Amino acid sequence: MLIKLGTENHKQPFKDPISITRVQPGEIFQEDGRDFAFGPLSIIDHAVMKKGIKIKMHEHVNDEILSYVRHGVTYHKDSAGFEAPIAPGKLMLMNAGSSFWHEEKVKDGYVEMLQIFIRPRETNLKPGIQFHDKPIDHSEWYVMVGPENSEAPLHVRQSVYILDAHAKAGETLKIPVYEGLTPFLYVMSGEITIGDLKIGRQEAVTDLENPFPPVTAITDTTLVLFQVDMNAEMSMEGTISGV
Template sequence: MKTIYYKATDRGHANHGWLDAYHSFSFAGFHDATKVHFGALRVLNDDKIIGGRGFGMHPHDNMEIVTIPLSGDLEHADSMGNVGAISRGEVQVMSAGTGIYHSERNKNIDKALQLLQIWVFPKLRDIEPRYDQRAFSIEDRKNQFQTLVSPLGSDDSGMGINQDAWFSLINLDQDKEATYNIKLNTNGVYAFVIEGEAEINGQTLGRRDALGISETNEVIIKAKTDTEILLIDVPMSF
């Protein structure tokens, strides 16, 4: 088994006033040669956006983009004609493919929006862009893994992504344990603690810490407190 410990305090940080952003991997003005990507996982941004502000229309291509609101409401519009909003319990997936434009903003004036935005390198380049969003029951991730994202065309229950990648969330009660089986022998898992404290494959992690795990078949989680954890199961070479 091979592991890489990513401390929350070692993330890149940029406070723009309207946007307070933490970068798990090199992004924008933050560059760390040891934190460019974990396998096919390229970006994990932990963003807080003040009321009424956001990102205007901007382009993406050949990237799989997954957005997970943690609190508040995210308003979205794109060049494919999709307009709407997502909140905690919902997930948004975009396959940028040959190219899209989209905007994102905090729908509310009176409260902040907290979200995770995650980019994964695609399996196939220059596909037709696609968009999806779905609401998931938060209760269905209590002490069990809830699949949010899975490969396009697979039989898994997650939203389709153009990569052999799976995203799962689990809310573990204090002192509970869970074992996650990595989907493919060629994949690794990036385990990101959203809230709480847990021991993952022998490493103690706190809030916003992460552990990159590869060359093994399973991830063993022991919750030290009530804990919310995101697992990103991705190819280590692509």
């Protein structure tokens, strides 16, 4: 059965000049006392940052963090010595492990992005950072992230895949099936229909029992698809991803 996560469930830890909508994927189950994560998929921070914002150097421990920018440019600097602009088509994955420090700032315009937090399989793994250039406005699914033994361009230390697609209004997309994994589909922008449901901006949908039916874009839509091992072993000690 399809289950929807509506916007009324989200938190807003910051509102201005950094606006963050904090999506806790486990809220889709609407069960008191349940973990806020969806397996090892812990947090999706949907952020809008204004010109001039600087988030000072700060530490993450035991977080796997994908930075996915849809609009604008944020400038990254970290304790590994890397400095890079992160923009649409430029992915960054921080494997924080035992300790990783970074900062970011917005020099011009505004930035809209997702920071996606995944719980690693164990604590205090070796820290590191990865970058990948990808197409920007593809209508087919693009695999961005996968486990260490996968062919994905970026790797997390966990049994999770992350894909994106940018469907035009009226287009229908099939949802890829990953054996043994459970889908969680997030609408970053736009609106879709799936089965009898409408899913809009900052909403999500899952099905714990059946493969997803195709989705149809009502408007031009950016979709982020997670395929998650709900029974994966994981660290609960992440700075953001933990409990």
